[in-house]
Amino acid sequence: MKRGVFAIFFTLFFTIFAYGSTITIGSLPNPNVVVAFVMKDKNFAEIQFVPVMGDVSTMVGLMKSRKVDAVFVNYEAAQKLAKDFNWVYAGSSISRAVHIITTEPIKDKSDLERFNIVGSFRGGSPDILFKKLNIKKEPLFTDLNIAVQLFLKGEYNAIFLPEPHVSNVILKMKKLNKNYYVYDILSLYPTPYRYPINALLAKDVETQRKLVEATKKAVEFIENNPDEATKIFNSNFKNYFNMEFPSAALEEAIKNKRLKFEYFEYKE
Structure with missing residues (x-):
């Protein structure tokens, strides 16, 4: 009888312990999920992934209700949310993703004044990074598909977007x-500058510690194995989000280093 009770207790304890060690990560359908999928696929951490459709407020709701332990958001959102809700910044994993495509070469940032520029994702990383250039001439912000068509038709001679949309436009140009x-x-920028495109936000310090180690391993894997990382992404994305993603563009972006995965902690 005692053995039976012990077996039940051990099974219950192991189940609770195992469940507690799983980290649930949420993300919108963007390149952030490459890191999460690689973490999970390569067992760099015990990850359960939650696909999120909506915006940053949707992920805040998931964190507050404890349905997820961590979320990928843009860096600015992470800094504010960490302060507002006492959550923990677990570092950034994308250091390059936003690019300007032009029909003529650019000499320097002041040269941008002569271009008619169209872009998308107002309020996101492209908008934030463009504003830091302090260009007087305001770009047109519009829907992604409209922006791409305006550029391809020649109505605008410059477009700025994040990856993999940049590579998608380049493939069309080719x-x-x-x-x-x-x-x-x-x-x-006037001086060498590195700025985080994304950030991982954790519910507490222990989750942060596990995610930092897993993220470092994941970004190293992606950089060294872009083909396999793309395959891992492709095999997971549609299953989780039930939608198509420009896989060829993502592969192009990773291989050409226009989408650079790199772990670092950014401080102003």
């Missing part, structure tokens, strides 16, 4: 036999 020039937006 098909149309059109000349293009692409610049990492950070390369146009």
Whole structure:
């Protein structure tokens, strides 16, 4: 009888312990999920992934209700949310993703004044990084598909977007036999500058510790194995989000380092 009770207790304890060690991560359908999928697939941490459709407020709701232990958001949102809710910044994993594509070469940032620029994702990383350039000429912000069409039709001679949308435009330009020039937006800053595109936000310090180690391993794997990382992404994305993603563009972005995965902790 005692053995039976002990067996039940051990099973219950192991189940609770195992469940508690699983980290549930939420993300919108963007390149952040590459890191989460690689973490999970390669067992860098015991990860359960939660696909999120909505915006940052949706992920705040999931964190507050404890349905997820961590979320990927843009860096600015992470800093504010960490302060507002006493959550913990677990570092950034994307250091390059926003680029400007032009039909003529750019000499320096002041040269941008002569371009008619269209962009998308107002309030997101492209908007934030563009504003830091302090360009007087305001770009047109519009829907992603409209922005791409305006650029491809020649109505605008510059477009700034995040990856993999940049690579998607480049692939279209190649098909149309059109000349293009692409610049990492950070390369146009007056001094060398590295700025986080994303951030991982954890519910507590213990979750942060586990995620930092897992993230470091994941980004190293992605950089060294871009083909396999893309395959892992492709095999997971549609199952979780039930939607298509420009996989060819993502592969192009990772291989050409326009989408650079790199772990670092940013401080103003």
